[in-house]
Structures are given as C-alpha cells and as structure tokens.
Amino acid sequence: MSASIGNDLFQSRLNQVLLDSQRATRAAQNILDSSDATDRVQVRTLLDSATTTITTASSSGLIAMFRAPGQEPSTVAPQDFSRFGDSTDVISDELRNAVQDEPDTQFWQSVTLATEDASAAPGIVVGSQLSLPVAGRYELYIGYSLHDAEATLLFVKQTLLVAGLTLILLIGAVAWVVVRFVVTPIRVAADTSQRLASGDLEVRIPEKGEDVIATLARSFNGMADSLQSQIKELAELSRVQQRFVSDVSHELRTPLTTIRLAGDVLYDQRGSFPASTARTAELLHAQVQRFELLLNDLLEISRYDAGSVQLETEPTNLVHLAEDAIDGMRTLAESKGTDLRLVAPGGHLDAEVDPRRIRRILHNLIGNAIEHGEGKPVVVSVDSDQSAVALAVRDYGLGMSDADAQRVFDRFWRADPSRKRTIGGTGLGLAISLEDATAHGGHLEVWSMPGKGSCFRLTLPRTERGRITSSPLPLPPRDADGPVVEIVEAGNGGQHA
Template sequence: MRYLDWRGWFAWLARLWRSSLQVRTVAITVILSAVAVFIIGTTMSLSVGNNLFDARRAELEATSANATLTGQRVFDEAAEQVQSEDLEVTVIEASKAIASAASTPGGTQFAILRTPGQDGARAPADVQSRGLVDPAAVISPELRAAVQSSAEARTQSQSVALAAGDAVHPGLVVGSVLDIRGVQYELYLVYDIADAATTLGFVQQTLVVGGLSLIVLIAAVTVIVVRLVVGPVQLAAQTSERLAAGDLEVRIPEKGEDVIATLARSFNGMADSLQQQIERLAALSQVQQRFVSDVSHELRTPLTTIRLAGDVLYDQRETFPPTTARTAELLHTQVERFELLLADLLEMSRYDAGAVEMEAEPTNLVRLAEDAIDSVSALAVTKGSDLRLVAPGGYFEAEVDARRIRRILGNLLGNAIDHGEGKPIVIWVDSNAEAVAIAVRDYGIGMTPAAMDRVFDRFWRADPSRQRSTGGTGLGLAISLEDAALHGGWLEVWSAPGEGSCFRLTLPRERGGIITMSPLDLPPADDVPVAVDDA
C-alpha cells in the first residue's frame, strides 16, 4: 500500500512538473539558489572555522610562551640564590606561576615532563596538575618528539580531544622546553577550547538560519515574479483553449502598454480575424448544405417523372428498334444511378445538418451479415468471387440500427467484389464482452498508403477509370464512416498493393458503450484455408 501511495505521489508530481511552467520555474530557481547558498555557506563556515582556530591557537601559543618564560624565570632565580630553597618548593612555586600565566576561561592543565636520557643533580620528578590524570592520553609521542627537537623557547602545538564527563571537548596542547639546573624538561599546557567551538557553532547556526531565510525569500520573490510573468501567459493559454473549443467571443483583457499588453492586443486581433473567417466559412457551409439539400429535394419530383417515363420505355424496349432499345436500357440504368446519388446526397446533407437519428434495437450481426451476403451473391457469382462467412461463435447480438449496418456491409461487400479480382472474399464476425466486430477481407489489387489516407473522402475513387459493377457514387464509404461514428464505433482499413484490402467495423454491444479494443485483428488471421486462383 505504501508502495502504491509512493507511486501515486510520484506520478502526481511528474504530471505537475510537466503541466505547470510556474512550478518548474520556482522549483528550478529554489534548487539553484539552495545549491548556491549551500556552497557559499559551507565556504564561509570553513573559512570562519579555520580563522577562528588559527587565531585561538596563536593566542594560546603566545600565552604558553609567556608561561614558559615565567616558569623558567622562577627556576633561574632559585638557582642563583646561594641558599636556595628546597627544589621541591621551587617546583611548586614555578607550577603556580605557570598556571597563573597560562590561565584561560576554558581552563588550563599542565605537565612538566623530564626529557628521557638525561642525568642531573637533584633533578625533580615529573609534575602535572590535578586535572590532568594521565598526560600520555593527551600528549602524543609525535608532539613530544617535536618539542624535544625544537629550539629553546619555541612552542609546538597539537589539536586533541578532551574528555569532560560524558562529553568530548576540543582541546589544544602546547609544548615547550624548560631548563632546570642543566636538565631539559618539557612543559605541556593543555587548553580546553570549547568556547571556540561554541562560537563556531553559533556562526554556523546563524549561517544556516540566514541561508534558509534567504532561500525562502528567493522562493517568495520568484513566485511573485513568475505570477506576474506567467499569469498572463496562462490566461492566454486558457483563452486559446476556449477559442479552440468554439467560444469565439472570448478575449484577453488589455491592460497597460508593456509587452504583455502588446501580446493581448495581437492575440485579440488574431481572434477577431479568426472569428470573422470562421463565421464566413460557416455561412458558406450552411449555404452549401442548404443548396445540396434543396437541389436534392427539388430533383426528386422531376426524377420521379423521368423514372416513370423511363420504366414505360424500358418495359416496351423489345418492340423498339435495336438502337432505341439500347437507349431505353441506358436511360433506365442512369436513372437508377441518379436516384442512388440523390439518396446519398440527402443522407450526407442530414449528417452535415446534424439531423440524423438512429433507431437502435437488439440485432444479431451474424444474421445481418448473412442477409448482406445474400443480397450481393448474384453479383459475386458474375465476378467469380466466392463469399465465405467465418463466425467462430460468441455473443453476436448488439444494439444497433440494422438499416445503417446493412448499408455499411453492402458498401464494403460491393467494393470487395469490384476490387477482388474474382478471388475469394471472407467476412469475419466476432465479439467480446464490450464490442462486436465485422471484417470484410478481399485478396484483390489492394491500395497504396496514399490511397488508404483518402479512401473515406467524399467522391474519391482509387481508380476512376476502373469499371465498377455496383455503380458507386463515391459517397458510400464516407456515409459508412458516418454511420459507424453515429453508433460510437470504428471503421478502419488495412490494405497492401497486390495483397488485397480489409475493412473492419467495430461497434459497442450496447448503445452509448465505450470501445477499448476490437475483437478482431486488422486484418484477421487467415486460420481458414482460402483457395486463391490467380488464373
């Protein structure tokens, strides 16, 4: 569940990133600003820390040098006195003087260690302050070696970690050389510099708070600036969408004299020009549709008269001379084609006017396909084409307008017979839970990709010079496409030169249903043997 939630959030953020210019601009600005602030803050923190430590070390080294001189002075004065005090007393006094001279707010511990390998009369033992229990824990051999080899009165320092109860404080050990009655000793002063670390922490905290505040301020400024710039662009995009959706009256408000105002004026001028052109074209389209509809209706009356007169002549053609009889036959054929053309024009005018109504009822598409095959079987015999129906079984009943589906099948079968070159024609019918599909496959001349792009255009024919048996008007496939769309279905085509063509009609099983996939492939797999005679 957490994985799904994470995926959902990620998808939502990805969609927001792709769709919002404002979000992308603000996010990129904030990210780059955060990187810049981090780099600058880190550089400043390191610089301040190094400078603070260097200054603290120089201060403590100077303090240590002064304490070394103070302790050395005490030992020298004690050695010059004829009746000097006991050496142990001198060491105590020197220790007090060193502790006083090296005193710091963080606390100072010291140790006086005899350099190994030396002998001397009455040489004192090693001495360390009470707080320094184990000098070897904080004084490394490397530091002792550096102090032993250094010139007199020159200090050597090293950073260490000091245990302070349960905490660990940063510290600094400064070593120098003492001469006690001809014997070399090493003086080590251990300083707790937690105050410097506290100061550095305060500086770093200030830098973090200041950096975060700066990022927030940059983000706020960026949001304001982006809204000022992107806001008009978003308004223009929304206005464009409404204009594309058909709201030709929408415009962008024009304010000021800046670039955005110039964009608004230009956009509004373009919208005005586009509205005028669309209205003019719409008026011309309405005039054209009305003209086609009116002419089609007006021609039906004289055509009916011509048809009646032609039928009389056609019925009596055997009594005419051969030339007159042939003329009567041609008149009868052309009148039939004229009637078909008028019917198709009237149907297209209804689609253009949006006045088409569908009378849907449950229909068995297998029976409908059988009826369509029977209606063109005689024509198929004359062309030498074998019509085959493949219906593997399933739920073939769908809520459709049977008249319109029968018209689609008639157009598809007529085209298959005309272009099938006398080869077999296979009709597939199949279905799934949401859709029913019918495919008409021929193995004739086929079409080129350019012809496939225009096969549903009105009055277009792939080869106008080709003899047709069905006397088509060039509107059959265009009407079929409109009939399929009226049902909420698809009418698709596949073709290849020399391999034939396949038209697939996919319809929802219920009126108003949504189709996601067709039950049939395009073209369907030839799992039924088809004998193709090329002779």
Template sequence: MKPLAWRTYPGRLLRLWRTSLQFRTVTITVVLSGVAVLAIGSYISVSIGNQLFAAKSQQVQDDARSAHNLAQDVFDSAIPTSADAGPTVELDTLSITAQQKILSSTSNPGNTALEILRTPGQSTPQIMQSTSTSDFPDVVSDALRSRVTADPSHVQLQSVALPDGSPGIVVGSRVTVQSAGYYELYLVYSLKDEQNTLGFVLQTLLLGGLALIVLIAMVTWVVVRLVVGPIRTAAETSEKLAAGQLEERIPERGDDVIATLARSFNGMADSLQQQIVKLAELSRLQQRFVSDVSHELRTPLTTIRLAGDVLYDQRESFAPSTARTAELLHTQVERFEVLLADLLEVSRYDAGAVELEFEPTNLVRLVEEAVDSMTPLAEGRGSSLTVVAPGGYFEAEVDARRIRRILRNLLGNAVEHGEGKPIVVSVDSNATAIAISVRDHGIGMTALEASRVFDRFWRADPSRQRTIGGTGLGLAISLEDATVHEGWLEVWSEPSSGTCFRLTLPRERGRPIAASPLALEPAIEGDADD
C-alpha cells in the same frame, strides 16, 4: 488505508512537477539557492574557525613564551641546596610558587592548566618532584615530549581533545633548574570559549541561510505567479476557443510585454473568429445549396421517372435502338435517384444533423440478410458468398438501417472488384466489440490507393466503368456511419491478393472498444484457396 496515504506523495509530487510551471520554477530556485547558501556558509564557517584557531594559537604561543621566561627566572633565582639532601622543601615550594605566577600571567587563567615534568634520562639527582595543577588533564603525549626534548629552544604546540569533549591546545617548553637538571613545562589551554563562539556563528549562519532561502522562495513564487498567471489565462482562453467559444479573449492590462502578448493574442483570435465564421457560413451555404438542389431535383426527377417507366414498360414495341435508349434512360434515372439520396445523406453528415436509432440487433442475421440480397448479383459475376460466424456474442446496440447500408456497400464493392473469385464474410465478437469483415480475392489496391478509398467520388481506376451502378459515395458514407457509431472501418489490400474491409462496432453505447475480434490482414498470403 490512511496510514499508507504517504505512499501516494511521490506520485503527487511528480504529477505536480510535470503540470505546474510555478512549482517547478520555485523548486529549482530553492534548491539552487540552498546549494549556494550551503557552499557560502561552509566557506564562512571554515574561514572563521581557522581564524579563531590561528588567533588562539598565536596568543597561546605568546603566553607560553612569557610563562617559560617567568618560570626560568623563578628557578634561576632559587637558592640551591645540597645535592645529598634529596628533594628540598624550598624547591618544592618554589615549584608551587612558579605555578601560581605562571598561571596568573596567562591571558585566561580559569581555562589554563599547568604541569612540570622532569625530563627523563638525566644523571643529575632528582631534588624537585614533578608537579601539576589539580585540574590538569592527562593529555601530554609522548610525541610532544619528544619534540620538546629534541628542540628545547622553541615552544612546541599540539592540538588535543580535552576530557570534557572540548578542543584544546598543549604547549610545551624546557626549563633548567640548578642542581636538578632539565624539567618540562606544559600548559593546556581550553578552546571552549572559541568553540562556543564558532557554534554561535554557525547557528547564526544557519538561521540566516534558512531565512534567506524562504525569502528567495517567496519572491520567486510572487514573480513566477505574475508571469505564469497571464500564461495560464492564455491557455484557458485557448482551450475555450478550441472548444468553440470564439468570443473569449484575454484581459488587457497595462503596457508591458504581457499586455502586448494579450493584445497580439486577441488580435489573432479576432482574425481566426472572422475566418471561422466566414468558413462556417460558406459551409452552411454549401450544405444548404446541396440540400436545396437535391430536394428541388426530386420533383422533375419524379416526373422523368414516371415518363421513363412508361417508356421502359413499352420498350418491346419500339425499334431496337429506341428500346435500348429506353433501358438506358431507366437505368440512369435509378442511379440518379440513388445519387440524390447519397448527396442528401452526405449533407446531413456535413451539417451534423444525423440521428441514430439504436436497438439490440443480431448482426449475424443482419449479415445473412445482406448476403442473401446480394447473392444473385454475385452469382451473376461468378463469385460465391460465404458467411463465417464461429459463435459468441453477436448482438449489439446499433442503428440496423445504417449497418445494413454499410454491408451492402462493402458487398457491392467486393462483387465489383472480386473478379469472380470467392468472397468471405466473417462475423465475430468479444466482450467489448463485434466485427464484420468482407474479404475478396480480386485485383486489390496499392497502399496509396487504399489510403484514398474512403474519399468521395474517388476511383482507383477512373477508366474502369461501374457495372453495379455505384455513385462513388458509398464507402465515404459507410465510414461516416461507422464513425457515428464510435466504431472503426478499416481496409487492407494488396495488388492481385484482394481486399479486406473490417467493420468494428462497440457492443454497448459509450463503452470503448478494447480490440477488434477479427484480424484485418490475412494470416497466410493467398488464402483464397482456403
């Protein structure tokens, strides 16, 4: 697997690009600097190359004019021989002498070659052979010869590539030889020295550009580190503050902008800490007050309960109005006891003092027990309770007491608002979760009402009286019970179509829920008939 480790580099670089401001800034600076250095270096290299070529071209043209004049002088001073004698030794020797003089007159004889060619298409006898230096390259083109023939009064120039790969310049002109007609003088100049000079300049520009980019990267890294360091410290301090470590602060150094930011941040943290501590103290006092009141009310409530039970047991001997009063007293005392119990439970959740007792529980059996306990009440309201459990993994690690309380609250709510229609309790599970849904076909709720159904002491219709004796905290406590199990308690409802509450719990503690095995919304509207 090690040879394939390079495949992870793009992902690592992308992750580093997203998470590191310092890496992003340095990379952007290096790339832009590289583009700028490349553009400037290209311009400088092209400019230097053009200047070297222009200077060499001017020098070559000057040398060519001098060589032309020298060659013409040499041939003009020659003593012509008879035209019938053929090529003479004097003229051949004279051409060799002209070669030596012409080459010695150039600025760089070692890198210059010479060739003398007879102009074609002449009627005069050829009394002097064409000649060239031994190292003359075959680079004279027909186009250049045509230009020399067409414009003999000027020196003609052409760029060529020499056999050794180096660039060169060919310069041509026409000279006149008495009794022999016209001959063409060609000089080939090598630009190898200029090419080496340009290569050295390019190498210097490349090394200087790389050194400049590295220097810019180092300077950028240092500058960004000076800026990003305090920002990273502020981010880490913010995370610690968010985690509850309210005493954390950013170190303050100097009087620059970063120090001002640190002082402002610390001032904000001090203010937040004071407010949070104050709110926490108020919340603690409130929770303590609720807990103390609940406990203190239990003693007089117990006395009232005992007295009420005595009156309730003897209600048949009382007058009808007194008997009714005894029954109301008994009912309200029971509701008061339930309300005190719910308030104590809410105070425990607010204080974060809830402890769960997990145990493997068969939720189908738990649902059946809850349904059996609510059946008499449902039948009294004209509703039937049906349990649907298709089979599967129904056992889960839960606090059975709290889940039973959730079921009682959901079933009581369904009976209260089901309007005497059937109530269906479904249980199903998958590999990661188990779900219980309670579906009634009663009055239902609007979307706004459904969004507030878990609020404490909230009722969709305040004028509607509770007939089961709920305290208004049942669904709020049920949501807390589901949350502490790391589960979900959700609701779907539509006016005149009923309501469905779905409780989804993880099968194992600490294992996340992938998906609920039960649908929250009904597959077909009006499924009460089904």
C-alpha cells in the same frame, strides 16, 4: 562558512597560544639561568618565581611541571605539581613522550578542559622543557582555554543562521513576486490556449499594464479574434453549403419523380418502339435510377454533415443480416463469375445496431468486392467477443496501393477513374459506410495490397453505448502475405494509415 570561520578562529588562537607559551617559557628559562641557587629552599623559591613569570607571560593559570624521567635522583629537585585541577588527565602520554624525546621543541595538542561549572570547553595544551639549576630538566605544560573562541564561533553561527533564514525568506518573496507577475500570466496564457484549442472561442487573456506579458496578451487575443472570425465564416459557409445540397436534393426529387414515372412508361412500352428509340428509353431508365440513387446518397451525407442522423437500433443477428445481404448480391456475383462465401464462427448473438444502416454497409462492401474481385471468390466473415462484433469482406482481386488505401473513404473518389463500373455506384458509398460505422461507435478499416486483394473490416460494439477493446477478426487477414501490409482505420469522421 561556519566551518571556514571555525578553522580560521582555531588557527589564529593556536598561533597566539604558541607565541605566548614560547615567550613565557623563554622568560622563565632566563630567570632560571640567572640564578645560583644550590639548596632545596632556594631552588623551590626560584621555581615559584619562574612559575609566576609563566603565569603572567602566558595569561594562563593552567600550568603543570613534571621532572623528566631518566635523570639521577636529587634531594634538591622540587616535587611535580599541576594546576589543571580536574583536567590533569588531558596531558596525554603521546604529548609527554614527544616532549621527552625532543627537549628543545615545542609541542601542542587539542584537548577538552573542565570548567568551574563542571561543563566542558575546548582547549590547547602546549608542552616544552625547562632546565633548573641543580634539579635538572622539567616538563612544562601550559593549558589554554578556547571558551572565548567557542563563544565567538557560536555567535557567528547564530548570525549566519539568522542571515540564512532571512535570505531564504527574501528568496521566497522574490520567487513569489516572479511567480505572481511572470509565471502566473504565462500559466494563464497556456490554460487559455488549451481552452481555445478545445473549441472555447470566447476565451481571452486579461490585458493589464504595458509590459511584455500585456503585449503577449494583446497579440494572443488578436489572434483568437481572428481565428474566431474565420471559424465562424467557415462554419457559416459550411452550413450554407449543407443547406444548399439538402435544398437542391429535396427540390430535385419532385421533377425527378415525374421524370421517373414518364421514363417507366416509356421503358414499359419500349417493345413497340423502333430499336433506336427503345435503346434510348432503356438508357433513360438506367440513368434516372442512378440519378435517384445519387440524390438519396446526397441527402444522407447532408444529414450526417448537419448532425441530424438518429439511429434506430434493435437487437439484430449479424449472421442473418450477412446472409440476406449475400442473397441480395448473388445475382450480380453470378454475372461476374464470383463465388460469395459466408464464414461465421461467431456473431450469432444479437447486437444493438441499426439494421438498415448495417445492411447498407454490407451492400457497399460486397458490391465493391465483386466489382474489383476479378471473378475470384469473395469471403464475408462474421465473428464476435464479449464487447464487440465484427464483419469482414475479403476479395482477392486487384487490390490498392498505399496511397489509394488512404483515400478510399473520400467522397466521390475512385481508385481507377477509367475503369468501367457495372453496378452504377455514386462514389459516396464508402463515405456513407464510414459515417454509419462512426454513428454506431464503431470502426471501418481496410487492408489492401496490389495483386493480393483487399479486406474491409467493420467492428461494432455489442451494446448501443458499449466500448470496443479489440476486434474479433484480425486485420490484416490471416491469409494475407507479402512484405508490406497497409492498414487504414477510419473513425470519428477521420481516417489515418
């Protein structure tokens, strides 16, 4: 705006200057043309009269006249004069050349004029020619100061500055009002929703007024109340279910103990029974044992659900633990024709773990590998690094599809329900193994491919509160081949592919 106003002011002043200069030049020329002066004194008097007319018509005292070059010398011609004072040098050679070349044309030039207080002011010099009787042609230059226009422009700039600052303050005030009454409630709603999502079910949005924000707050709070009520109902139902499973498991232990003692007596005396009765005693003994295992697993999983599991950690050599687990499963492996192998390039240093739970994980993994290994070798690997220790159980049997690998840690889930089991599993082994690994701050992962076998990898921190940065054992295993590799990682009570 300042530049536009400045241009308009200059153009308006320029047009006025050109009109004034043209009018003054024409009036002076009329005076000169009507005179019959012939001597030097008369011509000088005539020139003074013309100069006075120019000053009056142009309202400017900055006048300069120079005899145009290229004319014959004359004793009558008045001498050159200038009233520009200290600003004489503002009449440039370019402007004089233009006036000399085209006598009938008016030319102008922007200049800087010196004022009475020795300061500078913008101005315009207009050049043209006059014809004096007897004396010949003279260059006429009239200077116009733009100090008033500059002052006007300065006032406009100051006004614009004040208006701009006022507008900025006004915009800031409007922005503050918008933030205060619109953005802030939205930010509060976002923070409240995050706290609600993180588990703080008591948090609510303050309800004020009857505007859209208040309506949003009421709707959000209603939703939060509904969620809190449903979550409490589900939590209570979960506690009831956990309590029921725990109570039933505990209550069944007493009659189960009695049944097991009676069954053991019958089983020990089966040799004196008829064949059908002896077979019945054997079946009773096997199913009572399986029922006892199922009750133990149910009690263990209910402890995890209730969050009452506590680890009994101690420095443990996982290689020795793996050797003991392999020795305990060797009889079953020989019955299936499976060769159990231990590969332990590392892991000989002790790790802070609960040996009972890690041994249970190994028994579950090795037992499943033997069960599904189709009589092929089963390799147990142990390795470690500075932060973690890992155990992997690799079989080369049936393998699993992608969908089966994603559900392998589900409770009571079996990849092939029609397949006959030889070790009497309860369907909770891998689910409990997953909980055991998570309780240690570790991970239990599986890779599997149909026809290529499976590999379960357990990674644990070396210390009780350590962090795992990477696993010492690769997954997929190094001997895995095929275009598709599926890895399922389970941890923190969940699993993902």
